[in-house]
Amino acid sequence: MPRTIVVKVGTSTLTQATRHLSKPIMLEIVRQVAVLHHEGHRMILVTSGAMAAGREQLKQNGFPAFLPVKQMLCAVGQSQLMRLYSDLFGLYEVQVGQVLVTGDDLRRNRTRYLNARDTLNTLLAYQVVPIINENDTVAVDEIKVGDNDNLSALIASIVNADLLLLLTDREGLYDKDPRQFPDAKRVEVVTQINDTIRSSANGHSSSGLGIGGMQTKIQAAELAGRSGIETVIGNGSTRDIILRIVNGESLGTRFLPSAPRVESRKRWLLSEPAQGKLMVDSGAVKVLFKNGASLLPVGVRQVEGQFPRGAIVAVEDFDGNKLAHGLTNYDSDELRRLCGVKSDQIEMVLGYTYGDEAVHRDNLALLQREKNQ
The missing domain is CATH 3.40.1160.10 (Acetylglutamate kinase-like)
Known part of the structure:
Protein backbone atom coordinates (compact mmCIF):
# COMPACT_ATOMS: atom_id res chain seq x y z
CA MET A 1 0.00 0.00 0.00
CA ALA A 259 -1.46 7.15 19.67
CA PRO A 260 -2.83 5.82 16.37
CA ARG A 261 -2.95 8.51 13.68
CA VAL A 262 -6.72 8.69 13.38
CA GLU A 263 -7.25 8.59 17.14
CA SER A 264 -4.60 11.23 17.75
CA ARG A 265 -6.06 13.63 15.20
CA LYS A 266 -9.61 13.03 16.39
CA ARG A 267 -8.61 13.64 20.01
CA TRP A 268 -6.92 16.90 19.04
CA LEU A 269 -9.91 18.14 17.03
CA LEU A 270 -12.38 17.30 19.78
CA SER A 271 -10.23 18.78 22.54
CA GLU A 272 -9.85 22.20 20.94
CA PRO A 273 -12.51 24.87 21.57
CA ALA A 274 -14.69 25.61 18.55
CA GLN A 275 -14.39 29.09 17.05
CA GLY A 276 -17.79 28.86 15.39
CA LYS A 277 -20.65 26.58 14.51
CA LEU A 278 -22.06 25.02 11.34
CA MET A 279 -25.74 24.01 11.47
CA VAL A 280 -26.49 21.18 9.04
CA ASP A 281 -29.64 19.57 7.64
CA SER A 282 -30.80 15.99 8.14
CA GLY A 283 -29.39 14.90 4.80
CA ALA A 284 -25.91 15.98 5.83
CA VAL A 285 -26.25 14.18 9.18
CA LYS A 286 -27.15 10.95 7.40
CA VAL A 287 -24.26 11.19 4.94
CA LEU A 288 -21.72 12.06 7.64
CA PHE A 289 -22.54 9.12 9.90
CA LYS A 290 -23.57 6.50 7.37
CA ASN A 291 -20.92 7.08 4.72
CA GLY A 292 -18.15 8.85 6.63
CA ALA A 293 -18.21 11.52 3.96
CA SER A 294 -17.01 15.11 3.94
CA LEU A 295 -19.34 17.93 4.92
CA LEU A 296 -20.32 19.75 1.74
CA PRO A 297 -21.63 23.33 1.57
CA VAL A 298 -24.95 22.06 0.23
CA GLY A 299 -25.67 20.49 3.63
CA VAL A 300 -24.77 23.58 5.66
CA ARG A 301 -27.81 25.72 6.44
CA GLN A 302 -26.53 28.23 8.98
CA VAL A 303 -23.18 29.61 10.15
CA GLU A 304 -22.65 31.05 13.63
CA GLY A 305 -19.67 33.12 14.73
CA GLN A 306 -16.75 34.77 12.97
CA PHE A 307 -13.75 32.59 12.17
CA PRO A 308 -10.92 32.36 9.64
CA ARG A 309 -10.26 29.66 7.09
CA GLY A 310 -8.80 26.60 8.83
CA ALA A 311 -10.58 27.25 12.12
CA ILE A 312 -11.97 24.44 14.25
CA VAL A 313 -15.77 24.60 14.26
CA ALA A 314 -18.54 22.57 15.85
CA VAL A 315 -21.05 20.80 13.62
CA GLU A 316 -24.59 20.54 14.99
CA ASP A 317 -28.09 19.70 13.77
CA PHE A 318 -31.13 21.87 14.39
CA ASP A 319 -32.19 19.71 17.35
CA GLY A 320 -29.09 20.86 19.23
CA ASN A 321 -27.18 17.59 18.85
CA LYS A 322 -23.40 18.06 18.68
CA LEU A 323 -22.19 15.95 15.80
CA ALA A 324 -18.52 16.72 15.15
CA HIS A 325 -15.58 19.10 15.25
CA GLY A 326 -13.70 19.91 12.07
CA LEU A 327 -11.29 22.24 10.27
CA THR A 328 -13.00 24.48 7.74
CA ASN A 329 -11.83 25.02 4.18
CA TYR A 330 -13.48 28.45 4.13
CA ASP A 331 -13.92 31.34 6.55
CA SER A 332 -17.25 32.23 8.14
CA ASP A 333 -18.20 34.92 5.61
CA GLU A 334 -17.44 32.61 2.69
CA LEU A 335 -19.44 29.78 4.25
CA ARG A 336 -22.45 32.03 4.77
CA ARG A 337 -22.42 32.73 1.03
CA LEU A 338 -22.06 29.01 0.33
CA CYS A 339 -24.91 27.70 2.53
CA GLY A 340 -26.94 25.26 0.44
CA VAL A 341 -24.66 25.71 -2.58
CA LYS A 342 -23.59 22.67 -4.61
CA SER A 343 -19.86 22.07 -4.80
CA ASP A 344 -19.65 22.62 -8.55
CA GLN A 345 -21.06 26.13 -8.04
CA ILE A 346 -18.53 27.31 -5.42
CA GLU A 347 -16.26 29.05 -7.91
CA MET A 348 -19.23 30.76 -9.53
CA VAL A 349 -20.36 32.13 -6.14
CA LEU A 350 -16.96 33.13 -4.73
CA GLY A 351 -14.86 33.56 -7.85
CA TYR A 352 -12.35 30.98 -6.53
CA THR A 353 -12.33 27.68 -4.67
CA TYR A 354 -10.38 26.01 -1.87
CA GLY A 355 -12.01 22.67 -2.58
CA ASP A 356 -15.42 21.03 -2.82
CA GLU A 357 -15.87 20.59 0.92
CA ALA A 358 -16.85 22.88 3.76
CA VAL A 359 -14.97 20.42 6.00
CA HIS A 360 -12.98 17.56 4.46
CA ARG A 361 -13.53 14.16 6.05
CA ASP A 362 -9.81 13.90 6.90
CA ASN A 363 -10.27 17.00 9.07
CA LEU A 364 -13.57 15.90 10.64
CA ALA A 365 -13.89 14.15 14.01
CA LEU A 366 -17.34 12.64 14.57
CA LEU A 367 -18.76 12.23 18.05
CA GLN A 368 -20.23 8.91 19.26
CA ARG A 369 -22.69 7.71 16.66
CA GLU A 370 -25.02 6.08 19.07
CA LYS A 371 -25.54 9.40 20.80
CA ASN A 372 -26.57 11.01 17.57
CA GLN A 373 -28.81 8.43 15.91
Whole structure:
Protein backbone atom coordinates (compact mmCIF):
# COMPACT_ATOMS: atom_id res chain seq x y z
CA MET A 1 0.00 0.00 0.00
CA PRO A 2 1.37 3.47 -0.90
CA ARG A 3 2.58 5.43 2.11
CA THR A 4 3.41 9.06 2.76
CA ILE A 5 7.04 9.23 3.88
CA VAL A 6 9.06 12.25 5.03
CA VAL A 7 12.84 11.86 4.83
CA LYS A 8 15.02 14.43 6.59
CA VAL A 9 18.73 14.53 5.81
CA GLY A 10 21.13 16.72 7.78
CA THR A 11 24.36 18.51 7.01
CA SER A 12 26.52 15.91 8.76
CA THR A 13 25.15 13.22 6.43
CA LEU A 14 25.44 15.35 3.30
CA THR A 15 29.02 16.44 3.99
CA GLN A 16 30.42 13.19 5.44
CA ALA A 17 32.75 14.95 7.92
CA THR A 18 34.09 17.32 5.23
CA ARG A 19 33.33 20.96 4.54
CA HIS A 20 31.64 20.22 1.22
CA LEU A 21 28.55 18.43 -0.01
CA SER A 22 29.14 14.81 -0.96
CA LYS A 23 27.69 14.23 -4.43
CA PRO A 24 27.82 10.42 -4.05
CA ILE A 25 25.86 10.57 -0.78
CA MET A 26 23.31 12.94 -2.31
CA LEU A 27 22.94 10.61 -5.28
CA GLU A 28 22.37 7.62 -2.98
CA ILE A 29 19.64 9.44 -1.07
CA VAL A 30 18.03 10.64 -4.30
CA ARG A 31 18.17 7.14 -5.80
CA GLN A 32 16.35 5.59 -2.85
CA VAL A 33 13.71 8.32 -2.72
CA ALA A 34 13.21 7.94 -6.48
CA VAL A 35 12.77 4.16 -6.19
CA LEU A 36 10.06 4.58 -3.56
CA HIS A 37 8.46 7.38 -5.57
CA HIS A 38 8.20 5.14 -8.64
CA GLU A 39 6.70 2.41 -6.43
CA GLY A 40 3.84 4.79 -5.69
CA HIS A 41 4.86 6.14 -2.29
CA ARG A 42 4.35 9.87 -1.64
CA MET A 43 7.86 11.09 -0.84
CA ILE A 44 8.92 14.36 0.78
CA LEU A 45 12.57 15.33 1.32
CA VAL A 46 13.50 17.82 4.05
CA THR A 47 17.11 18.81 3.54
CA SER A 48 19.81 20.85 5.20
CA GLY A 49 23.04 21.77 3.41
CA ALA A 50 22.42 25.27 2.06
CA MET A 51 25.19 26.82 4.16
CA ALA A 52 27.65 24.10 3.15
CA ALA A 53 26.77 24.68 -0.51
CA GLY A 54 27.22 28.43 -0.04
CA ARG A 55 30.65 27.98 1.53
CA GLU A 56 31.68 25.80 -1.37
CA GLN A 57 30.32 28.20 -4.00
CA LEU A 58 32.10 31.21 -2.47
CA LYS A 59 35.19 29.20 -1.53
CA GLN A 60 34.80 29.99 2.17
CA ASN A 61 36.61 27.55 4.44
CA GLY A 62 35.66 28.83 7.87
CA PHE A 63 32.48 28.64 9.93
CA PRO A 64 31.28 32.23 10.43
CA ALA A 65 29.78 33.27 13.76
CA PHE A 66 28.09 36.43 12.44
CA LEU A 67 24.47 35.55 11.65
CA PRO A 68 24.11 37.79 8.56
CA VAL A 69 27.12 36.03 7.01
CA LYS A 70 25.49 32.66 7.72
CA GLN A 71 22.29 33.90 6.13
CA MET A 72 24.21 35.17 3.11
CA LEU A 73 25.86 31.77 2.68
CA CYS A 74 22.47 30.07 2.92
CA ALA A 75 21.02 32.43 0.31
CA VAL A 76 23.85 31.63 -2.11
CA GLY A 77 23.89 27.95 -1.28
CA GLN A 78 20.16 27.24 -1.46
CA SER A 79 20.04 27.76 -5.22
CA GLN A 80 23.10 25.55 -5.67
CA LEU A 81 21.63 22.87 -3.40
CA MET A 82 18.34 22.87 -5.29
CA ARG A 83 20.09 22.74 -8.65
CA LEU A 84 22.02 19.67 -7.50
CA TYR A 85 18.87 17.93 -6.31
CA SER A 86 17.00 18.81 -9.49
CA ASP A 87 19.80 17.41 -11.65
CA LEU A 88 20.13 14.23 -9.58
CA PHE A 89 16.40 13.51 -9.45
CA GLY A 90 16.29 14.20 -13.18
CA LEU A 91 18.51 11.15 -13.70
CA TYR A 92 15.58 9.08 -12.40
CA GLU A 93 12.90 11.09 -14.24
CA VAL A 94 11.47 12.53 -11.04
CA GLN A 95 10.17 16.09 -10.95
CA VAL A 96 10.91 18.10 -7.80
CA GLY A 97 9.56 21.31 -6.32
CA GLN A 98 11.25 23.64 -3.84
CA VAL A 99 9.39 24.71 -0.69
CA LEU A 100 10.99 27.16 1.75
CA VAL A 101 9.20 27.69 5.05
CA THR A 102 9.89 28.69 8.64
CA GLY A 103 8.73 27.11 11.86
CA ASP A 104 6.65 30.19 12.58
CA ASP A 105 4.85 29.72 9.25
CA LEU A 106 3.61 26.35 10.45
CA ARG A 107 3.20 26.99 14.19
CA ARG A 108 1.75 30.47 14.50
CA ASN A 109 0.38 31.67 11.16
CA ARG A 110 -2.77 29.76 10.27
CA THR A 111 -3.01 31.15 6.73
CA ARG A 112 0.57 30.20 5.89
CA TYR A 113 0.04 26.79 7.50
CA LEU A 114 -2.94 26.15 5.24
CA ASN A 115 -1.12 27.42 2.17
CA ALA A 116 1.83 25.14 2.95
CA ARG A 117 -0.50 22.17 3.48
CA ASP A 118 -2.38 22.80 0.25
CA THR A 119 0.83 23.29 -1.73
CA LEU A 120 2.42 20.10 -0.40
CA ASN A 121 -0.68 18.01 -0.99
CA THR A 122 -1.02 19.39 -4.51
CA LEU A 123 2.64 18.68 -5.31
CA LEU A 124 2.14 15.10 -4.12
CA ALA A 125 -1.07 14.78 -6.12
CA TYR A 126 0.85 15.81 -9.24
CA GLN A 127 3.55 13.23 -8.43
CA VAL A 128 6.16 15.87 -7.64
CA VAL A 129 8.66 15.29 -4.82
CA PRO A 130 8.71 18.37 -2.55
CA ILE A 131 12.19 19.37 -1.39
CA ILE A 132 11.87 21.43 1.76
CA ASN A 133 14.30 23.57 3.69
CA GLU A 134 13.97 26.19 6.38
CA ASN A 135 14.00 29.71 4.93
CA ASP A 136 17.34 30.52 6.53
CA THR A 137 17.50 34.12 5.31
CA VAL A 138 14.67 35.06 7.70
CA ALA A 139 14.66 32.19 10.23
CA VAL A 140 17.82 32.63 12.28
CA ASP A 141 16.74 30.08 14.91
CA GLU A 142 17.31 27.25 12.44
CA ILE A 143 20.87 28.41 11.81
CA LYS A 144 21.50 28.61 15.55
CA VAL A 145 19.92 25.35 16.73
CA GLY A 146 19.35 23.13 13.70
CA ASP A 147 15.59 23.16 13.74
CA ASN A 148 15.17 21.22 10.47
CA ASP A 149 14.53 18.18 12.67
CA ASN A 150 11.46 19.78 14.23
CA LEU A 151 10.52 21.26 10.87
CA SER A 152 10.41 17.77 9.38
CA ALA A 153 8.09 16.63 12.17
CA LEU A 154 5.77 19.57 11.49
CA ILE A 155 5.79 18.72 7.79
CA ALA A 156 5.01 15.08 8.59
CA SER A 157 2.05 16.21 10.68
CA ILE A 158 0.77 18.56 7.98
CA VAL A 159 0.68 15.85 5.31
CA ASN A 160 -0.50 13.16 7.75
CA ALA A 161 2.57 11.06 7.01
CA ASP A 162 2.94 7.38 7.80
CA LEU A 163 6.66 7.58 8.55
CA LEU A 164 9.27 10.19 9.44
CA LEU A 165 12.83 9.09 8.72
CA LEU A 166 15.62 11.20 10.25
CA LEU A 167 19.00 10.49 8.65
CA THR A 168 22.09 11.42 10.63
CA ASP A 169 25.71 10.29 11.15
CA ARG A 170 24.79 7.91 13.97
CA GLU A 171 23.34 4.40 13.90
CA GLY A 172 20.48 5.63 16.07
CA LEU A 173 19.99 6.39 19.75
CA TYR A 174 22.35 4.70 22.23
CA ASP A 175 21.89 4.11 25.94
CA LYS A 176 25.08 6.17 26.42
CA ASP A 177 27.58 8.03 24.27
CA PRO A 178 29.28 5.38 22.06
CA ARG A 179 32.27 7.68 21.52
CA GLN A 180 33.11 7.49 25.22
CA PHE A 181 31.71 4.09 26.16
CA PRO A 182 32.63 1.12 23.93
CA ASP A 183 29.90 -0.99 25.55
CA ALA A 184 27.14 1.44 24.54
CA LYS A 185 24.14 -0.33 23.04
CA ARG A 186 21.82 0.88 20.33
CA VAL A 187 18.23 1.39 21.43
CA GLU A 188 16.17 -0.49 18.84
CA VAL A 189 12.64 0.57 19.81
CA VAL A 190 11.33 3.40 21.97
CA THR A 191 7.74 2.98 23.11
CA GLN A 192 7.67 6.12 25.25
CA ILE A 193 9.90 9.18 25.28
CA ASN A 194 10.73 9.85 28.93
CA ASP A 195 13.53 11.51 30.89
CA THR A 196 15.74 8.43 30.52
CA ILE A 197 15.45 8.58 26.73
CA ARG A 198 16.05 12.32 26.69
CA SER A 199 19.15 11.98 28.85
CA SER A 200 20.56 9.42 26.41
CA ALA A 201 20.57 12.03 23.64
CA ASN A 202 23.80 13.89 23.01
CA GLY A 203 23.48 17.45 21.79
CA HIS A 204 25.93 17.31 18.86
CA SER A 205 26.52 15.31 15.72
CA SER A 206 29.66 13.21 15.78
CA SER A 207 31.15 15.08 12.82
CA GLY A 208 30.81 18.48 14.47
CA LEU A 209 29.52 19.89 11.18
CA GLY A 210 25.82 19.46 11.72
CA ILE A 211 24.05 22.06 13.84
CA GLY A 212 21.31 19.71 14.90
CA GLY A 213 21.88 16.83 17.27
CA MET A 214 20.24 13.82 18.84
CA GLN A 215 18.31 16.05 21.23
CA THR A 216 16.47 17.82 18.43
CA LYS A 217 15.76 14.46 16.80
CA ILE A 218 14.20 13.20 20.01
CA GLN A 219 12.08 16.36 20.08
CA ALA A 220 11.04 15.72 16.48
CA ALA A 221 10.13 12.10 17.23
CA GLU A 222 8.05 13.25 20.19
CA LEU A 223 6.27 15.87 18.10
CA ALA A 224 5.56 13.39 15.31
CA GLY A 225 4.44 10.76 17.81
CA ARG A 226 1.76 13.06 19.18
CA SER A 227 0.33 13.15 15.66
CA GLY A 228 0.37 9.36 15.48
CA ILE A 229 3.43 9.19 13.20
CA GLU A 230 6.22 6.64 13.58
CA THR A 231 9.78 7.99 13.49
CA VAL A 232 13.05 6.19 12.74
CA ILE A 233 16.49 7.70 13.34
CA GLY A 234 19.16 6.03 11.21
CA ASN A 235 22.61 6.45 9.68
CA GLY A 236 22.36 8.09 6.28
CA SER A 237 25.58 6.40 5.15
CA THR A 238 24.24 2.87 5.63
CA ARG A 239 23.68 1.14 2.31
CA ASP A 240 20.04 1.42 1.17
CA ILE A 241 19.04 2.73 4.60
CA ILE A 242 15.81 4.35 3.37
CA LEU A 243 14.67 1.35 1.34
CA ARG A 244 15.52 -1.12 4.09
CA ILE A 245 13.68 0.79 6.81
CA VAL A 246 10.61 1.29 4.63
CA ASN A 247 10.64 -2.45 3.91
CA GLY A 248 10.59 -3.21 7.64
CA GLU A 249 14.22 -4.00 8.44
CA SER A 250 15.28 -3.21 12.02
CA LEU A 251 17.85 -0.45 11.55
CA GLY A 252 18.43 2.63 13.64
CA THR A 253 16.04 3.50 16.45
CA ARG A 254 12.32 3.24 15.94
CA PHE A 255 10.01 5.55 17.91
CA LEU A 256 6.46 4.26 18.17
CA PRO A 257 3.70 6.89 18.06
CA SER A 258 1.95 7.71 21.31
CA ALA A 259 -1.46 7.15 19.67
CA PRO A 260 -2.83 5.82 16.37
CA ARG A 261 -2.95 8.51 13.68
CA VAL A 262 -6.72 8.69 13.38
CA GLU A 263 -7.25 8.59 17.14
CA SER A 264 -4.60 11.23 17.75
CA ARG A 265 -6.06 13.63 15.20
CA LYS A 266 -9.61 13.03 16.39
CA ARG A 267 -8.61 13.64 20.01
CA TRP A 268 -6.92 16.90 19.04
CA LEU A 269 -9.91 18.14 17.03
CA LEU A 270 -12.38 17.30 19.78
CA SER A 271 -10.23 18.78 22.54
CA GLU A 272 -9.85 22.20 20.94
CA PRO A 273 -12.51 24.87 21.57
CA ALA A 274 -14.69 25.61 18.55
CA GLN A 275 -14.39 29.09 17.05
CA GLY A 276 -17.79 28.86 15.39
CA LYS A 277 -20.65 26.58 14.51
CA LEU A 278 -22.06 25.02 11.34
CA MET A 279 -25.74 24.01 11.47
CA VAL A 280 -26.49 21.18 9.04
CA ASP A 281 -29.64 19.57 7.64
CA SER A 282 -30.80 15.99 8.14
CA GLY A 283 -29.39 14.90 4.80
CA ALA A 284 -25.91 15.98 5.83
CA VAL A 285 -26.25 14.18 9.18
CA LYS A 286 -27.15 10.95 7.40
CA VAL A 287 -24.26 11.19 4.94
CA LEU A 288 -21.72 12.06 7.64
CA PHE A 289 -22.54 9.12 9.90
CA LYS A 290 -23.57 6.50 7.37
CA ASN A 291 -20.92 7.08 4.72
CA GLY A 292 -18.15 8.85 6.63
CA ALA A 293 -18.21 11.52 3.96
CA SER A 294 -17.01 15.11 3.94
CA LEU A 295 -19.34 17.93 4.92
CA LEU A 296 -20.32 19.75 1.74
CA PRO A 297 -21.63 23.33 1.57
CA VAL A 298 -24.95 22.06 0.23
CA GLY A 299 -25.67 20.49 3.63
CA VAL A 300 -24.77 23.58 5.66
CA ARG A 301 -27.81 25.72 6.44
CA GLN A 302 -26.53 28.23 8.98
CA VAL A 303 -23.18 29.61 10.15
CA GLU A 304 -22.65 31.05 13.63
CA GLY A 305 -19.67 33.12 14.73
CA GLN A 306 -16.75 34.77 12.97
CA PHE A 307 -13.75 32.59 12.17
CA PRO A 308 -10.92 32.36 9.64
CA ARG A 309 -10.26 29.66 7.09
CA GLY A 310 -8.80 26.60 8.83
CA ALA A 311 -10.58 27.25 12.12
CA ILE A 312 -11.97 24.44 14.25
CA VAL A 313 -15.77 24.60 14.26
CA ALA A 314 -18.54 22.57 15.85
CA VAL A 315 -21.05 20.80 13.62
CA GLU A 316 -24.59 20.54 14.99
CA ASP A 317 -28.09 19.70 13.77
CA PHE A 318 -31.13 21.87 14.39
CA ASP A 319 -32.19 19.71 17.35
CA GLY A 320 -29.09 20.86 19.23
CA ASN A 321 -27.18 17.59 18.85
CA LYS A 322 -23.40 18.06 18.68
CA LEU A 323 -22.19 15.95 15.80
CA ALA A 324 -18.52 16.72 15.15
CA HIS A 325 -15.58 19.10 15.25
CA GLY A 326 -13.70 19.91 12.07
CA LEU A 327 -11.29 22.24 10.27
CA THR A 328 -13.00 24.48 7.74
CA ASN A 329 -11.83 25.02 4.18
CA TYR A 330 -13.48 28.45 4.13
CA ASP A 331 -13.92 31.34 6.55
CA SER A 332 -17.25 32.23 8.14
CA ASP A 333 -18.20 34.92 5.61
CA GLU A 334 -17.44 32.61 2.69
CA LEU A 335 -19.44 29.78 4.25
CA ARG A 336 -22.45 32.03 4.77
CA ARG A 337 -22.42 32.73 1.03
CA LEU A 338 -22.06 29.01 0.33
CA CYS A 339 -24.91 27.70 2.53
CA GLY A 340 -26.94 25.26 0.44
CA VAL A 341 -24.66 25.71 -2.58
CA LYS A 342 -23.59 22.67 -4.61
CA SER A 343 -19.86 22.07 -4.80
CA ASP A 344 -19.65 22.62 -8.55
CA GLN A 345 -21.06 26.13 -8.04
CA ILE A 346 -18.53 27.31 -5.42
CA GLU A 347 -16.26 29.05 -7.91
CA MET A 348 -19.23 30.76 -9.53
CA VAL A 349 -20.36 32.13 -6.14
CA LEU A 350 -16.96 33.13 -4.73
CA GLY A 351 -14.86 33.56 -7.85
CA TYR A 352 -12.35 30.98 -6.53
CA THR A 353 -12.33 27.68 -4.67
CA TYR A 354 -10.38 26.01 -1.87
CA GLY A 355 -12.01 22.67 -2.58
CA ASP A 356 -15.42 21.03 -2.82
CA GLU A 357 -15.87 20.59 0.92
CA ALA A 358 -16.85 22.88 3.76
CA VAL A 359 -14.97 20.42 6.00
CA HIS A 360 -12.98 17.56 4.46
CA ARG A 361 -13.53 14.16 6.05
CA ASP A 362 -9.81 13.90 6.90
CA ASN A 363 -10.27 17.00 9.07
CA LEU A 364 -13.57 15.90 10.64
CA ALA A 365 -13.89 14.15 14.01
CA LEU A 366 -17.34 12.64 14.57
CA LEU A 367 -18.76 12.23 18.05
CA GLN A 368 -20.23 8.91 19.26
CA ARG A 369 -22.69 7.71 16.66
CA GLU A 370 -25.02 6.08 19.07
CA LYS A 371 -25.54 9.40 20.80
CA ASN A 372 -26.57 11.01 17.57
CA GLN A 373 -28.81 8.43 15.91
